[in-house]
Amino acid sequence: MSVLNQYEPKKVLSLFEELTKIPRGSGNEKAVSDYLKNFAEARNLEVIQDEVMNIIIKKPGTPGYESSKPVIIQGHMDMVDEKNNDTVHDFKNDPLKLRVVDNYLYATGTTLGADNGIAVAYALALLDSDDIPHPPLEVLITVEEETGMLGAAAVEGRHFDGRMLINIDSEEEGTFLVSCAGGARQTVRLPLKYTHCEGFAYMLNISGLKGGHSGIDINKERGNSNVLLGRTLRILSHKYDFLITALHGGSKNNAIPREAEAVVIFRGNIDGLLKEVAEIETTLGSEIDTQDDDFNITFTRIETPEKCYDEDTTKKAVSMLFALPNGVISMSQDIKGLVETSLNLGVLHESDDHLHFDFAVRSSVGSRKEMVLDKVKVIGETYGAEVEITSSYPEWKYAKESVLRDTFIKVYEDKYGKTPKIEAIHAGLECGILAGRISDLDMISLGPNLFDVHTPNEHMDLASVKNVYEYLLEVLKHMK
Structure with missing residues (x-):
């Protein structure tokens, strides 16, 4: 019935x-x-x-x-x-x-x-x-x-x-x-080069986020799991030497991603590592507590894989994930409360020996949409990535x-x-x-x-x- x-x-x-x-x-x-x-x-x-x-x-x-x-x-x-x-x-x-x-x-x-x-x-x-x-x-x-x-x-x-x-x-x-x-879909593809893995491997998971529509909900400042993964890895890189592999997050570029993960292989000293991850979780969680109060980071020891990104690729991947723009870029000055321009890093995935960063870009002003697309292109190409606009609409x-x-x-x-x-x-x-x-x-x-x-x-x-x-x-x- x-x-x-x-x-x-x-x-x-x-x-x-x-x-x-x-x-x-x-x-x-x-x-x-x-x-x-x-x-x-x-x-x-x-x-x-x-x-x-x-x-x-x-x-x-x-x-x-x-x-x-x-x-x-x-x-x-x-x-x-x-x-x-x-x-x-x-x-x-x-x-x-x-x-x-x-x-x-x-x-x-x-x-x-x-x-x-x-x-x-x-x-x-x-x-x-x-x-x-x-x-x-x-x-x-x-x-x-x-x-x-x-x-x-x-x-x-x-x-x-x-x-x-x-x-x-x-x-x-x-x-x-x-x-x-209007909007566009844009993909940044970073070539992946690998090396043999040695060290302590951990699975790093970002989860507990609400997500949402990448246009309608972008002004709610909800946590983007891909962006939070990038920040976490960037903070860890200040204290620890590591390589990464298996970066994944989100499934649709027009949805604010709710989960993301990375395999991180630490080389050398890992004293205080678990405490550091807990402190990162507290810091990032406090920033988005109002809109995403279930945010959490899980950090689990796993078997070390045979291969991972080499050192140069790891640095590029972490830097790009940290540096690429995301969220509200500008608000309309004609209509109160209306977002004018934004972008959403909706999907992070590996395919064909490339790391893909998939964006949905939106703007009610055509020239500003083109500006954001160009900004992403410049950042991607600076790190040796290929950048493609896969669709665009007025x-x-x-x-x-x-x-x-x-x-x-x-x-x-x-x-x-x-x-x-x-x-x-x-x-x-x-x-x-x-x-x-x-x-x-x-x-x-x-x-x-x-x-x-x-x-x-x-x-x-x-x-x-x-x-x-x-x-x-x-x-x-x-x-x-």
Whole structure:
């Protein structure tokens, strides 16, 4: 029996639950894309599945709305695959395990995928209805939003007649987004050279951090496990001679990493080592105690491996991990409290004899985004690393005039007797890219209350899901 049976809207939540049974991490969307295509065909709706697996579904307007201007409903089908270290879950094959706590929906030990499965569920409920008044609908569900908005970049404008787009990828009820940051993914690759290991080997683990969305939560100054690992190694290097190997941390560059680890091989004197590590834990922990009160460092003696980074590579790796920028770079001077520019060192991993530092860079000012990318490039190349920008997308600029925004505000004021919040966001939405693919777009973004997205604590407010859906139906009713 579904844990969602007692909640409304039943159609939306039933469809959302169906989506949680389909693995749909970024880059693994074929099954869900085919599901959406079959959904449309079963209802005799026009459907396009493009070369990258984006889905476009068109539905005529209901009686009285046949001649109304089409409206594009847009979201993305992929989700961020994150799980707790002790959770056994195969994101390529296993369905999510849902649970409800105090009227909030969670998955068990993994991300929930409400970002952005709830948009898909809303859209499918509209497409499945025969009693909801609405103008002609053009539903666009994209792939690989979470890894660089590659689906949006492949959209062809010729498929659309609509010039008003409702994006359903924001996370606060009653707040409508009208602008967002642009961004890029950047990778720094340090060549690895090895030597034979001799000495006392320890596994150094950073854990207990909350993590979060690398755009929305970056201003909360939550601990970044990769950065804290770099600081720990840098402090240890002042007193001890060591080599390192097996550096790992985080799994997605758009999620603030929660865990990181390194194998450290100490050569020579290790007097006071355990005490030194404990003092580092206390020092770093006190800096982030307000936002990450479960931070801890574990330091465990292990068998010495056969090989490790040589001395030069060790120094470069530790120095780069310590020196590369991370976090908020600048705040907007136009919108109070809005982060303008930031970057997140989301993933640290080894591959093909290189140590990879993977970043998500964001800014609402294009020139400052380029400045941060260049800064990372200069630091990386100074240490002999290769630097590559793997994807880039533009900011969504605020429109001074918007018929769609005016409609959203009026309907909200009529329905609730108060004015909604109109805001910009320091996160990437597909609106900036779509504005370049479909001409003359008038856009706005909404969504229900979501919390801790991109983490295993992601949860969705079920009452808010109902409220936002009812409001969306009211908006569509007014777009005659």
